Amino acid sequence: SRSRIPALRSVLAAWGGINQAVTHFPGESFGKWFPETFDIVLLDAPCSMESLRPTLTHPLRETTPTERLRLQDRQIQLLISGLSALKVGGELVYATCSLAPEEDEAVINHVLEQYPDIFIVEDVSDKVPFQAPGLTGFDDQSFHPSLKNALRLWPHLTGMSGFFCCRLKKTGSIPAISEVPPARDFSRTQLQPLKPALQKQLYEQVQHNFGLQLDQIIVGSQFQLFQRLESVFLIPTVYCEQFITLPFEYIGMRIGQWVGEQFQPSLEFASRFGHQFTRGKTQLNHAQVAQWVEGRDIRKPETGLTPQGQYLLVTDETGRNLGVGKLLSQRLRNLLP
Structure with missing residues (x-):
């Protein structure tokens, strides 16, 4: 939802994320808009969020079968979309903060049955120092044996509220009908490529003030410099080359702003590159x-x-x-x- 975008932006800023574009579109559509495009997909699916280890902000709540099955329907569509957007050979991580089997193993099992031989459930048991396998059955349901390779992060083992995750590897293509994604002329963002003279000035100031060779980072990591008003941004080259018309809410990293002739670095810039500063x-x-x-x-x-x-x-x-x-x-x- 749009209301969660500011919190997401805040997390990305503190983390120092650059290779990202935040959009506000239904995830169910991305598989049709961008079939077999991405190397990795993280599907943090909407869930009932049972809060099995309650806190002041997330109290314990009872969920109903109707709610869980309603969420399951959307989770299945999101998973199919994510797998469709994934390249063959790519990996998808499916995760929820619920331990309800209807929202976890049952979702993966449904897609395994609908699209056999399209993906495998990889064993990630070595990622945690305890035994927490996925379920291979629930009530009168039997799930695919490979679902034991998933992880159930139980509250009594982790001290957290309870999570489910599994890693899928795509082995074949999903039949799908492509659709044209929404588009917006990039000029409407008011972002302009940073002029060469200002690029030179920026590189020299960052090198002089912090000992950081920003030009080498930009070339090596495939970023591009843009400016909007006084603010300077790093934007992933891959967006400029493959998704330039895709509307976004936020993109890349605002690395700072010009204050007169002086460059003022942003918190995001310091979070990402501060450990490389030598002065x-x-x-x-x-x-x-x-x-x-x-x-x-x-x-x-x-x-x-x-x-x-x-x-x-x-x-x-x-x-x-x-x-x-x-x-x-x-x-x-x-x-x-």
Whole structure:
């Protein structure tokens, strides 16, 4: 749903994700829009979210057979779509935060029966230090024997609320009718390729201020630089080459903005690349960290640097990344969002 997009953007920003485009379309359509296009698909399916280990935000709730079967119908369609969008030889991870068999093994089993010899359930038992196999039967139902290769992450084993996941490998094509995906002229995004002179200026500033060779990262990781107003973005080259007309809610990474002639790095940029900075860093003590994470400035910081309004990566005494600050006379300005 659209209401979950801001939270997703926040997670991607903190994680430092770049190779991503957030859209608001039904997942059931992607298999028809982009058949056999992707190497990997993660299907985090909508589920009843039983919350078997309740918290204040997610209390224990009872689910009904009607609710679980209604969700199962959509989960099956999403799984078929995900497998259709997957290249032969690619992998799909199906996951839910429910341990109801109707939403887990029964979904995989249904698609196995509908499309035999199209995919296999890979054994992932070595990924966890305990035995947590999938079910091969429930009530009067018998499931495909390979579903024992799935994982049931029980609350009493993991200390979490309970999850199901399995990894599928596609071995054959799914018969499908292709459809034309929605389209939007890219010019409507107001994103423009960053001009060569500004690219050079950006590379030089990032190298001088942080010791990071951004140009090599961009070439090696296949990103492209774009600008919208004063903001600068990294966008995956694969989007520009294969999905340029696909409408998105958010794409790539906003790496910072121009403040006059000076480049101000974003939290996303610091989260992704800060561990590679060789200079332009300052460290806070334990008491200062508590102030910093509350969004407060640090008065009279001890940096050993001459304040020139420069942007610095802020860390704690263990080297943990705390975002970006601006060193001014008598204070370190907090630039956390």
